[in-house]
Amino acid sequence: xxxxxxxxxxxxxxxxxxxxxxxxxxxxxxxxxxxxxxxxxxxxxxxxxxxxxxxxxxxxxxxxxxxxxxxxxxxxxxxxxxxxxxxxxxxxxxxxxxxxxxxxxxxxxxxxxxxxxxxxxxxxxxxxxxxxxxxxxxxxxxxxxxxxxxxxxxxxxxxxxxxxxxxxxxxxxxxxxxxxxxxxxxxxxxxxxxxxxxxxxxxxxxxxxxxxxxxxxxxxxxxx
Amino acid sequence: xxxxxxxxxxxxxxxxxxxxxxxxxxxxxxxxxxxxxxxxxxxxxxxxxxxxxxxxxxxxxxxxxxxxxxxxxxxxxxxxxxxxxxxxxxxxxxxxxxxxxxxxxxxxxxxxxxxxxxxxxxxxxxx
Numbered sequence: 001x002x003x004x005x006x007x008x009x010x011x012x013x014x015x016x017x018x019x020x021x022x023x024x025x026x027x028x029x030x031x032x033x034x035x036x037x038x039x040x041x042x043x044x045x046x047x048x049x050x051x052x053x054x055x056x057x058x059x060x061x062x063x064x065x066x067x068x069x070x071x072x073x074x075x076x077x078x079x080x081x082x083x084x085x086x087x088x089x090x091x092x093x094x095x096x097x098x099x100x101x102x103x104x105x106x107x108x109x110x111x112x113x114x115x116x117x118x119x120x121x122x123x124x125x126x127x128x129x130x131x132x133x134x135x136x137x138x139x140x141x142x143x144x145x146x147x148x149x150x151x152x153x154x155x156x157x158x159x160x161x162x163x164x165x166x167x168x169x170x171x172x173x174x175x176x177x178x179x180x181x182x183x184x185x186x187x188x189x190x191x192x193x194x195x196x197x198x199x200x201x202x203x204x205x206x207x208x209x210x211x212x213x214x215x216x217x218x219x220x221x222x223x224x
Numbered sequence: 225x226x227x228x229x230x231x232x233x234x235x236x237x238x239x240x241x242x243x244x245x246x247x248x249x250x251x252x253x254x255x256x257x258x259x260x261x262x263x264x265x266x267x268x269x270x271x272x273x274x275x276x277x278x279x280x281x282x283x284x285x286x287x288x289x290x291x292x293x294x295x296x297x298x299x300x301x302x303x304x305x306x307x308x309x310x311x312x313x314x315x316x317x318x319x320x321x322x323x324x325x326x327x328x329x330x331x332x333x334x335x336x337x338x339x340x341x342x343x344x345x346x347x348x349x350x351x
Contacts, residue, residue, distance in 0.1 A: 033328065049333070058328040064321045072325045076332060169321055 003103055004029045004082040006073030007090045008066055013040040015092035020048050020055075022096045023088070029080065030055035032090075033073040036063030056080075067173030071166040078161055085161045089152035098193040102155040105189045112160040112186035115146065115178075116153035116193035124197060130211035134175065137211075141218055142179035147190050150174045160186050172214050233272040237265045264301075 005028045009016055016032075023030055032055065034042045042059055049055040058072055070087055077085045084103050088094055098116055105111040120128055131150050138149040154177070156164070164180040166173055181188050244261045247253040253261075271278055271294055278290030287293045 036324075056332055058332045060324045060328050062320070062324050064324050068321045068325060072328050075325075076329055167318075169317070 001083050001107060002029060002081065003084045003086060003099065004031055004077040004080060005086045005088050005099060006070065006077055007032045007088050008035055008069035008073060009033065009037065009041050009045070009090035010035040010063060010066075010069070011037045011039045011041060012090040013037070013044055016041055016090050017044050017048060019088075019090055019092050019096075020045060021052075023099075024048070024052045024054060026096055026099075028086075028096075028099065029077075029082070031073045031077045031080075032057045033069040033076075034059045035065070035069040036060045065169040065173075066171055067166055067168040067176070070173055074156075074161050074164075074166075078158070082158060082161075084155055084157060086155045087152060092198065093196050094153050095194040095196060098153060099155075101193060102153060102191050105191065106155055106157045110187070111189040112157050113164075113177075113181050113188050114155040115148065115188065115190050116151050116155075117146075117148035117190045118151055118193060118195045120148070122195065122197070130209070133211040134214060137215055137218060138175040138178055142175060142182060144178055144182045146178055146188070149178055151193070153193055160184075170214070170217065171210055172217050175214070175218070230272045230275065234269055237269045237272070241265045 005023055007016075007019070007023075007030065009032055012019075020030065020032065030049075032045045032049075034045060034057065036059075042057075045055075045057050049057055056076055058076055060069065060072065073087070074085055084106050086099050086102065088096075088099065094116070102114040102116045105114050118131075120131065123131065131148065134150045135146065135148070139145045150171075151174070160181070163184045163186065164177060166176060166180075168176040178188075180186075241262065244253060244258055244265075248255065248258040275290065278294055280290075282288060282290045282293040285293060287296060
């Protein structure tokens with residue numbers, strides 16, 4: 001069973017080394033997409049890949065957003081004949097052990113896509129509001145109600161990874177993936193995962209501000 | 225009697241017309257776009273010279289005064305142009321993203337592969 005972990009990374013020099021080493025030490029195949037970072041992310045990842053003699057690294061020479069990075073990562077992983085593709089945040093908020101947890105329903109052929117849902121009760125309130133808004137938006141625009149639409153930890157079987165078409169370039173991609181799951185009638189299971197909140201990871205990702213930005217973007221998409 | 229606003233409108237229109245033609249000559253504007261702009265600015269010049277004639281159009285469409293008609297049409301056209309530009313920008317953004325992604329995929333691991341090959345060369349030399 002070949003599990004590929006796709007790590008989209010934008011300016012993650014503080015966290016990427018530990019995340020990457022942990023994942024490689026467990027034995028996962030790695031695809032890192034450096035999304036035009038202006039810090040040391042690329043050279044750190046490059047060095048680790050050389051040291052460990054495993055892993056793939058792609059670099060967007062200009063920052064194109066989370067959606068574009070995930071698309072590149074999944075495309076590269078698909079070239080390597082994977083059984084499961086897992087997306088994993090590079091900011092250190094996920095527990096590497098949860099990769100097996102989200103992969104299990106796919107191994108047992110109970111699901112095509114698994115989303116790791118974070119515990120909203122443990123979530124800092126600034127993030128909770130943003131994520132609630134995004135869940136509502138996902139329900140409103142794509143007609144599918146999930147517990148955690150914005151989670152960065154997802155697992156796809158090969159069929160799902162090949163079927164899902166990502167067009168959103170920015171954070172709207174998380175909702176779009178869920179919309180695609182519905183559109184193609186893929187089997188979706190949500191599995192609870194652990195989230196490691198540090199001051200660093202709280203500052204990044206979906207907060208209220210980002211939630212409002214995504215909302216504006218989705219409305220623009222409809223008006224087009 | 226020619227009012228000041230008419231003179232200003234005519235001067236501005238002529239300047240923009242000249243600029244459009246210069247841009248076309250430099251190859252920075254397509255022929256189609258040049259035609260569109262020439263028509264728009266010629267209409268503005270005509271309206272500036274004969275502002276009262278717009279009253280016919282206004283009464284024909286049911287919009288009170290001639291000037292109101294011109295303003296409303298102008299606003300609608302402006303919004304349409306903004307909309308077109310937004311769409312075009314989105315297309316360009318998407319093309320740029322595709323280009324960057326394609327480059328990234330083609331060049332995956334090239335950096336460290338080069339270095340790995342260098343390393344192998346060094347090893348061979350020491351042997």
